[in-house]
Amino acid sequence: MSMPLVYLDNNATTSVAPEVLEAMLPYLRDAYGNPSSMHDFGGHLSKVVDHARGQLAALIGAHPDEIIFTSCGTESDNTAIASALETQPTKRHLVTTKVEHPALISQMNFLQKKGYEVTFVEVRPDGICEPETVRAAIRPDTAIVSVMWANNETGVINPIAEIAAAVKEKGVLFHTDAVQAVGKEPIDLSVTPVDMLSLSGHKLHAPKGIGALFLRRGTPFRPYIMGGHQENGRRGGTYAVPNIVALGAAAELAGAHMAEERRRVTALRDRLEAGLLERIPAVHRLGNPELRLFNTTAVSFEFIEGEAILLLLSENGVCASSGSACSSGSLEPSHVLRAMGLPFELCHASIRFSFSRYNTDADVDRVLEVTPGIIRELRRISPFTPPELLR
Amino acid sequence: MAWDYSEKVKQHYLHPQNVGVVDNANAVGEIGSMVCGDALKLTLKIQEGTDVIEDAKFQTYGCGSAIASSSALTELIKGRTLDEALKITNQDLAVYLDGLPEEKMHCSVMGREALQAAAANYRGEAFVHEEESEYHTVCQCFSVNNLTIEHAIRENNLTSVEQVTHYTKAGGACRNCVPEIEAILQRLVPAAAVPSATDEAPPPMSMFRRIKIIEETLETDIRPALHTDSGGLELLDVSETEITVRFLGRCGSCAQSGSTLDFVQARLEKALGRPTIVREVK
Known part of the structure; x- marks a missing residue:
């Protein structure tokens, strides 16, 4: 396949x-x-x-x-x-x-x-x-x-x-x-x-x-x-x-691409972010929404853990990364997110998507197609998910 | 980093078996929390009289191997009597999954613990109550008790603190409990890293040598351990009987500086080969 x-x-x-x-x-x-x-x-x-x-x-x-x-x-x-x-x-x-x-x-x-x-x-x-x-x-x-x-x-x-x-x-x-x-x-x-x-x-x-x-x-x-x-x-x-x-x-x-890249990649990133926030309940966007690189979005999905999300994304061909403890090889989650005062449970569930000039609209479509199902499946497995999120 | 998961582990986290809550469950075991990064809720339907586990389901919050271990556990225990199921060790779980990375062995330990909790719940006992007098939390960061650590050491023949951390998570964050884990290791595995104290009186030691050993131990052993926690320690004075120190950085303001002091004292006593008093000046 x-x-x-x-x-x-x-x-x-x-x-x-x-x-x-x-x-x-x-x-x-x-x-x-x-x-x-x-x-x-x-x-x-x-x-x-x-x-x-x-x-x-x-x-x-x-x-x-x-x-x-x-x-x-x-x-x-x-x-x-x-x-x-x-x-x-x-x-x-x-x-x-x-x-x-x-x-x-x-x-x-x-x-x-x-x-x-x-x-x-x-x-x-x-x-x-x-x-x-x-x-x-x-x-x-x-x-x-x-x-x-x-x-x-x-x-x-x-x-x-x-x-x-x-x-x-x-x-x-x-x-x-x-x-x-x-x-x-x-x-x-x-x-x-x-x-x-x-x-x-x-x-x-x-x-x-x-x-x-x-x-x-x-x-x-x-x-x-x-x-x-x-x-x-x-x-x-x-x-x-x-x-x-x-x-x-x-x-x-x-240098030659910067202005064009900023415009195009910002649009891709924003479409991905808006799509995730719209399609998936209990998602948090992390960090200052304006003062940030145009290619990066970090989000956190409540009630589930980041490494599991990455593994299922990877199984669907999507490469991202996480600030969770399990994916870092240590037992403590991201020092960056903790320094921002994010609760441990949101640190564990953080996922970063970062773009380049080679990403396309099809990439965003693919992530938006597979992610809601992955999050839903992991929430179905999690003991902490409130029932109303699974309806 | 990418973990080297077996195909079996992968199958179990991609297609976990027995997810959910058993209707009319008569045994429930819950372990872990969201803050710790993994948690497992096991529900069982156990046949009264025969004690056969008729149905088992799980809900897990955690990484791929936590989900896989939970799924494997339910597969392994279904159809067995409760006593048979309780004989399943975390090693059995890991073997069933064709192995787990050592850093992920705590996931298999969590599965075994949830089953013990469910069994206690079914029998109307408080979890680990039979040994309650000896039961206490060792690792505050990940809420790991001494019995969990002892079981993990016995079942898996662990010999070092690092291994205990891989199997139970204890000692994986602030490291304040490392001396206690060492003590448990020393008790259960007499040949383990820590040499046991002798009854003989220690040979006399010059003040010069005493200071030299203290400074070396601080530099190579104690300060590195404290710095992983953004803290530090200053040596203020050394006498025949006492060592005076001040904690710096985060250690200075930490609510657990008492146990940090115990840690420093234990390390210095070991290095000097004799009892000594470490006093803290704020």
């Missing part, structure tokens, strides 16, 4: 765009040289790397020399935080939020064990981190503040320009994990006072294994990966030419 695959888990990862694959293939085949080589065969590839650097810089309003290619968003995050501490050895305090990606949270937990103090600031029930809350957490010994641009689980977008301004007013370094925002939200770092920004290729139709760190000119820096002179001595490791080319091409594509 062949079933169409409906991929609505684009905040987890995206497909490689056909144009991106075409752009990188020559560097996997014949042009396999090392840009750091003296001979032309390898050496001329440094121009290819520079071109990609320019493409990526243009997407976020940066200078090309402010881009450091890394292996992934996690490396970018870890590099930014480690650098801030290395360059300011007397500062022993860090500020971040309770809803960050594990890339940040795990590092912060590690730093606490090493004796650093970390303030995890609260977010509002709608998921927004307020500039005033961040400002209030800053101390004289704060080395860096890190607040994500957009949240991966809810899509909620933080007021980064205001937060960055508040942090800079106190003279503290500011980093943002913009892995979910880059390529979807307009970002202009020539006007937004961010010192460091993390991004990841595979969230914007480049392959996995490539990311970048934006490092504003003049920001003190110590490398995290030590090696050769690549990236102006800021990140060792042989240039991953095919992946770098891919990220450049993906960035250019994202």
Whole structure:
């Protein structure tokens, strides 16, 4: 039985765009040289790397020399935080939020064990981190503040320009994990006072294994990966030419498509969301409905559990994700939803659908066709479902 | 993450058997809650006199393996006498399903518990009342009692706290109950990880060595455990008889800081190999 695959888990990862694959293939085949080589065969590839650097810089309003290619968003995050501490050895305090990606949270937990103090600031029930809350957490010994641009689980977008301004007013370094925002939200770092920004290729139709760190000119820096002179001595490791080319091409594509994509994908997302809310009783939309990525909707279905929903969706060819404990491999549900004050039972039942430019009306139709039946079946099995919901 | 479910598990969550509530049920067992993330309500029709389970239905709130375990349970117990059914272990359930991922074994334990609760209900007994004097909640986060933990250890030959968490969920959140789980393991499995104390007086120890061991234990053992709960601990003073600490972060304001203190004391006593008093300064 062949079933169409409906991929609505684009905040987890995206497909490689056909144009991106075409752009990188020559560097996997014949042009396999090392840009750091003296001979032309390898050496001329440094121009290819520079071109990609320019493409990526243009997407976020940066200078090309402010881009450091890394292996992934996690490396970018870890590099930014480690650098801030290395360059300011007397500062022993860090500020971040309770809803960050594990890339940040795990590092912060590690730093606490090493004796650093970390303030995890609260977010509002709608998921927004307020500039005033961040400002209030800053101390004289704060080395860096890190607040994500957009949240991966809810899509909620933080007021980064205001937060960055508040942090800079106190003279503290500011980093943002913009892995979910880059390529979807307009970002202009020539006007937004961010010192460091993390991004990841595979969230914007480049392959996995490539990311970048934006490092504003003049920001003190110590490398995290030590090696050769690549990236102006800021990140060792042989240039991953095919992946770098891919990220450049993906960035250019994202910039060119952004306005059109926003319009079209917003319509798809909104139609899915409205359809679910209309067809299924006792559903809650999670997070701020306006200030969020146009591709993301997070909803919670009362009286049932998220992993079971995902398994049945998957059986119908639909890929989504959940903040439930069972699907995470731990016994506790999403730290993001709990930080928003959502009751445990709604955390367990949360489902995220995240779109890309490749989704279609047929995808929305398919989800709207299968989901009400799945929810109804699981509610029939659940001991908590009020009888009137099953009539 | 994707779980490696067997085809049998998949069949049971895609097409669960015996969903619903038995009409005129004379035995009802309810386990778990929505907050915990899984719950099971089992209803049975048991023939008076013969004690044969004529009908069994379930309602489950939970993940795929919770639904599958419940469905499998009802299939396994129908037609058996209550006493026969009660002999079914969580291992039997897992075997019937061609295995469950270890992290999901608590789903099979939940099935067995619901049956015990239903049996108690049928016999007009309070669930686990025969051992009531020894019954208490160990894990507050997931409401897991000591008897559940002991059964799981015995039936599945568990030897570590991590395994106990996989099978019962106990210790899976705030970890305050980890020392108690260790104590239960030590009692039931004498050869388990925790070495038993000897009656011999401990050899003398210099103050330098005492402080060094305390600091190492705090760094490598205690602080990592507390940090999973966004807390921390500061060492204030060490004397021949006492260790003074202050809790930081969430541990400082936690209502359960008393049991956290017990945890710290247990770990330090173990590391030092002698009794010691840990005092908390607010």
